[in-house]
Structure formats: structure tokens, C-alpha cells
Amino acid sequence: MSNSPGDEKVGAAVTLGLLAAWALHDAEELATVPGWWRRELPALRERFPTVPEAVWRRAGSVEGREFAVAVGAMAAVVAAASAAGRLTGGRSAVYRTALDAFGLHGLVHLAQAGLVRGYTPGSATSSLVVVPFTLWARHRLRRAGVLRPTRPRDLAVGLGLAGVATVGAHAVGRWLTGVTSARRR
Structure with a gap:
């Protein structure tokens, strides 16, 4: 069994x-x-007064149910990208772009946590799961000969996605x- 790139x-x-x-x-x-x-929200408004009020209003108006549905919609995107990656042995451009997007x-x-100098939702698992998993998965893809060196364009596409x-x-x-709110009225 060889350990050269592409054999894994x-x-x-x-x-x-x-x-x-x-x-x-x-x-x-x-x-x-x-x-x-x-x-x-009140402290953020005060600390970052140059952020337009419309942004703060929208952020403060997202209710838990709406956020949960949005997470479910994103689950469909990530599941599809993961399945594409599995079916192609990691060669799917959709999977690789989703992986880059996840890490970014x-x-x-x-x-965000650095900017507010404290905890923000998602920052704990970003440091413990998201970034380490992304780096590990990219390393495995490179060892398998599936991933080419990252170009700035790849990062831009990942952020865009x-x-x-x-x-x-x-x-x-x-x-x-x-x-659903309209139906209940």
C-alpha cells in the first residue's frame, strides 16, 4: 500500500x-x-453607531421560529453538498465550495466575536468544530489528490456561496x- 498523493x-x-x-x-x-x-442588541447599537438602524431593526426582528426554519433550509443545502461530495469521492465542486464556505x-x-470582544452565537463551535473540521477535511482531500491549491477565486466563491x-x-x-402566521389569523 502506497502513501503517495492520490492513493488515499x-x-x-x-x-x-x-x-x-x-x-x-x-x-x-x-x-x-x-x-x-x-x-x-441595545449594547451593540450603542457600540456600533455607524451601523444603519434598518440593520439593527431587521436583526432584532428575527424570531426563533423564523431562525429555526432558516436553519432547516440551510440543512438542505449542506446535506445536498455533502451527498454530492460522498457520491464523487470529494471531487464535486459543489461539495468543495461548500466546505470552503463552511470554514470561512x-x-x-x-x-465577530473578536469585534464584540466576547461570545457571539456560533463562535464556540467555530473554534472547536468548524475551523478544525474544515482544515482536516481539506488536508484529507489534498492527500487523496482531489483538492488543488486554494486560489483567491476559490475563497471568493466560497464566501459568495x-x-x-x-x-x-x-x-x-x-x-x-x-x-403560517397569516394562516393562523
Whole structure:
């Protein structure tokens, strides 16, 4: 058995592990986001006065149900990317871009925590799960000969995917919870 690049197989821990790591991370967010925003919003407004008021109003108006639906919508995206990775042995561009997006998302959480000089939802699992898993999975993909060196374009596409998927998931959450709220009236 050889240990040269390309000889190692990419297993489920690398590909489906993305979904598992994401689930751990988003469990932290589900548990902490609504209460954290309620507690921290006044102090954040005061500390960052240049942020437009519309941003603070929108952030403060996301209810727990809407956020949970958005997390469910994102679960579908991550599950599809993980499955694509599994089916292609990690060669799927969708999977690799989602993996990059996940890792970059974790770095954004850590930057947010640094900016507020304290805990922000998602920052605990970003440092313990998201970033370490992403680095480990990328290392395994490189050893298997599946991943080429990262280019700035790859990072931009990963950040773009994370942004678009997040906005889309929240739009789905807002739409679905708005639809169900309207039905109850």
C-alpha cells in the first residue's frame, strides 16, 4: 500500500462529516441566537453607531421560529453538498465550495466575536468544530489528490456561496413563517 498523493481514498468522514460538523455548529446557533440578540442588541447599537438602524431593526426582528426554519433550509443545502461530495469521492465542486464556505463562515464567527470582544452565537463551535473540521477535511482531500491549491477565486466563491445560501435560507424562513402566521389569523 502506497502513501503517495492520490492513493488515499476520501471517506464518509470527510464528505458526510461536513453535514455532521454543520449540525453541531447550527445546534449552538439555534440554542443561543434568539436570547443573545435580545440581550445584546441595545449594547451593540450603542457600540456600533455607524451601523444603519434598518440593520439593527431587521436583526432584532428575527424570531426563533423564523431562525429555526432558516436553519432547516440551510440543512438542505449542506446535506445536498455533502451527498454530492460522498457520491464523487470529494471531487464535486459543489461539495468543495461548500466546505470552503463552511470554514470561512467559521472564521467570520470568530471575527465577530473578536469585534464584540466576547461570545457571539456560533463562535464556540467555530473554534472547536468548524475551523478544525474544515482544515482536516481539506488536508484529507489534498492527500487523496482531489483538492488543488486554494486560489483567491476559490475563497471568493466560497464566501459568495455562504452569503447567498444564508440570505436565501433566511428568505425561506421569513416567507414560510409569514405564510403560517397569516394562516393562523
